[in-house]
Amino acid sequence: MVVEKSYEYAKKAQDLCKKNDHIEPNLYDEYGVNLGLRDLNGNGVLTGLTNISKIISSEIVDGKKVPADGKLWYRGYRVEQLIESLGPEQLGFEKIAYLLLFGELPNKEEEADFAKVIGECRTLPTNFTRDVIMKAPSSDIMNSMTRSILTLAAYDENAKDTSIANVVAQCIRLISEFPLLAVYGYNAYNHYEKQESMFIHHPDPTLSTAENLLMLLRPDKSYTQVEAKALDTALILHMEHGGGNNSTFTTRVVTSSGSDTYSTIAAAMSSLKGPKHGGANMKVMEMMEDIRAHVKDYEDKEEIAAYLSKLLNKEAFDKQGLIYGMGHAVYSMSDPRERVFKAYVEKLAAEKHREHDMALYQNIEELAPQLIAQKRKIFKGVSPNIDFYSGFVYEMLGIPKELYTAIFAVARIVGWSAHRIEELICMNKIIRPAYMSVMEEKEL
Numbered sequence: 410m411v412v413e414k415s416y417e418y419a420k421k422a423q424d425l426c427k428k429n430d431h432i433e434p435n436l437y438d439e440y441g442v443n444l445g446l447r448d449l450n451g452n453g454v455l456t457g458l459t460n461i462s463k464i465i466s467s468e469i470v471d472g473k474k475v476p477a478d479g480k481l482w483y484r485g486y487r488v489e490q491l492i493e494s495l496g497p498e499q500l501g502f503e504k505i506a507y508l509l510l511f512g513e514l515p516n517k518e519e520e521a522d523f524a525k526v527i528g529e530c531r532t533l534p535t536n537f538t539r540d541v542i543m544k545a546p547s548s549d550i551m552n553s554m555t556r557s558i559l560t561l562a563a564y565d566e567n568a569k570d571t572s573i574a575n576v577v578a579q580c581i582r583l584i585s586e587f588p589l590l591a592v593y594g595y596n597a598y599n600h601y602e603k604q605e606s607m608f609i610h611h612p613d614p615t616l617s618t619a620e621n622l623l624m625l626l627r628p629d630k631s632y633t634q635v636e637a638k639a640l641d642t643a644l645i646l647h648m649e650h651g652g653g654n655n656s657t658f659t660t661r662v663v664t665s666s667g668s669d670t671y672s673t674i675a676a677a678m679s680s681l682k683g684p685k686h687g688g689a690n691m692k693v694m695e696m697m698e699d700i701r702a703h704v705k706d707y708e709d710k711e712e713i714a715a716y717l718s719k720l721l722n723k724e725a726f727d728k729q730g731l732i733y734g735m736g737h738a739v740y741s742m743s744d745p746r747e748r749v750f751k752a753y754v755e756k757l758a759a760e761k762h763r764e765h766d767m768a769l770y771q772n773i774e775e776l777a778p779q780l781i782a783q784k785r786k787i788f789k790g791v792s793p794n795i796d797f798y799s800g801f802v803y804e805m806l807g808i809p810k811e812l813y814t815a816i817f818a819v820a821r822i823v824g825w826s827a828h829r830i831e832e833l834i835c836m837n838k839i840i841r842p843a844y845m846s847v848m849e850e851k852e853l
Contacts, residue, residue: 432847440845453653456840457661460484461509461827464651479745479792483649484508492642492749498634500617500641502648502820503527506584509649509827510577528614530585531621534564538593538609546597550815551682553594555675558583562671569669571833579670580826587822588618591815592625598811619644622819626808639757639802646746646795647817649824656680656687660825664832665840677825678818687814687821690800693734694810697801699726700769707769714776721784732777734797746795754798761805770801 437444446454463482481488483505491508495501503524507515515523541560547553561583562568567575589612600607608628612621619641623632652661659680663673681687703725704716719725720732758767778791803813 436847440847442845446842456658456842457652458835459652459828459831460512461824461831462649462651481650481745484512486514488646488745489749492645498638500619500637502618502641502644505645505648506823509823510580510830524617525614526581527585527618528612528616530582531589531612531614533586533589533593534561537561537564538589542590542593543597543601546594546601548598548602548811549682550591550594550598550811551678551687551818553598554587554590554815554818555678555682557590557594558671558675558678561586562669565671568671571667571669573830573833576670576830576833580822580829583670583674584822584826587819588612588622588625591812591819592622594815595626595809595812599809617641618819622816623806626812633760635756635760636806639753640806642750642753643799643802643816644820646750647799647820649821649827652828654686655683656821657824657828660828661832661836662840664829665836665838667839670829673829674822674825677821681818681821682814687817689733689794689796690803690817691810691813693796694800694804694813696720696726696733697769700773701766704769707765707772710772710776713769713772714780717773717777717780718784721780732773732781734793735777735781736791736794744792744794747793747797750795750798750802754802757802757805763805766801770798 436442443454446456448454461484463480463485465480483491486508491501491505495504504515504520506527507520507523537557537560541557542553545553545556565579568579570576593609596607596609599605606628610625610630612625616624617637619637620632622640623636624630650657652658656677660673660677663676668676684692700713700716704712706712716725717732721730723730754770755767758764774793774797777793781791800813803816808816
């Protein structure tokens with residue numbers, strides 16, 4: 410009843426908001442305001458410095474800025490080289506997490522010690538799963554996780570302590586706990602809301618983050634090495650992506666206010682769950698389901714191109730004129746994460762006997778950039794991003810759609826933690842950008 414009353418009142422009042430909160434778009438140009446903290450070319454406005462990661466998507470040739478193959482570094486190392494250095498079987502989430510948090514690659518002893526700590530911290534307070542996670546199950550797993558994060562503060566006697574040692578300890582615990590918050594949150598929803606059977610497995614401290622995720626999700630706890638490697642690679646590639654992405658910038662903004670770790674990470678979660686940020690792979694999966702329903706021959710490039718043209722012409726799917734998974738706010742010619750990831754996607758598709766679907770993805774990857782360039786007159790280049798394939802991998806792994814963005818968070822908590830620590834060490838000013846008022850002054 411209360412919700413209905415508030416909504417009925419809001420329906421009547423919304424026109425006042427639309428009238429009095431509208432700002433004419435030309436004013437942004439007139440006052441030189443970088444809308445969305447981006448310049449006229451779509452590049453992010455420089456707001457800080459970082460040692461954690463680096464992204465390059467263009468280069469200077471003959472004095473002009475031109476698109477280039479995308480490059481991504483973690484703490485000075487190319488992400489492709491980090492993945493390659495792990496070899497075909499080693500799972501490296503914990504090793505690369507150490508690198509991002511502490512700035513150096515660990516030796517074997519340091520790597521083992523860190524993995525042991527992560528494993529030992531992969532637990533929740535007594536009865537937390539029952540009393541917190543299961544009390545209010547939700548299909549929105551990101552909301553469930555965020556509630557749990559904020560509640561964990563009540564179990565931490567030093568929750569408000571922002572000393573570096575304490576923050577590092579808090580971040581390590583959250584990195585360890587995130588897989589549990591995600592999977593248990595889904596299991597509660599699956600049981601109470603979807604009326605399915607519920608199983609709660611205890612984590613294995615000797616297993617990696619990727620292995621624990623698969624084990625916790627499956628009734629029989631089983632998984633293959635190829636499955637674990639594909640998920641581990643996805644987690645590493647989603648760990649960090651510069652300080653300017655929305656959720657990481659949120660982390661730094663809230664950290665700069667002096668807030669505690671739990672509130673800071675909860676704020677980052679609220680940013681990541683937005684469909685313009687962490688929900689991109691879900692949109693790709695929905696689009697691919699639509700394409701499968703309308704394209705009969707996955708090898709027929711003409712048939713595929715015809716339907717992709719319908720997408721671009723706003724005649725199909727959600728009629729937004731977009732081919733999801735193509736293009737990126739930063740990269741133009743290529744997304745280095747997608748280049749690395751694709752090889753593991755192909756291996757997983759072969760193990761799952763999904764080569765037919767893989768062929769469809771590969772044909773779309775080939776055709777979509779050409780069609781987009783023709784339709785949109787885009788000359789900087791368009792390429793698939795990592796979200797183009799990540800949803801496909803999660804689907805092959807049997808990960809429910811409700812967990813897609815949550816899995817992103819399981820990875821990105823590492824990057825958020827690194828940026829929170831760097832912000833605490835390097836900055837002593839609250840981040841406070843300016844907004845110019847264009848309000849008309851009135852007399853009573």
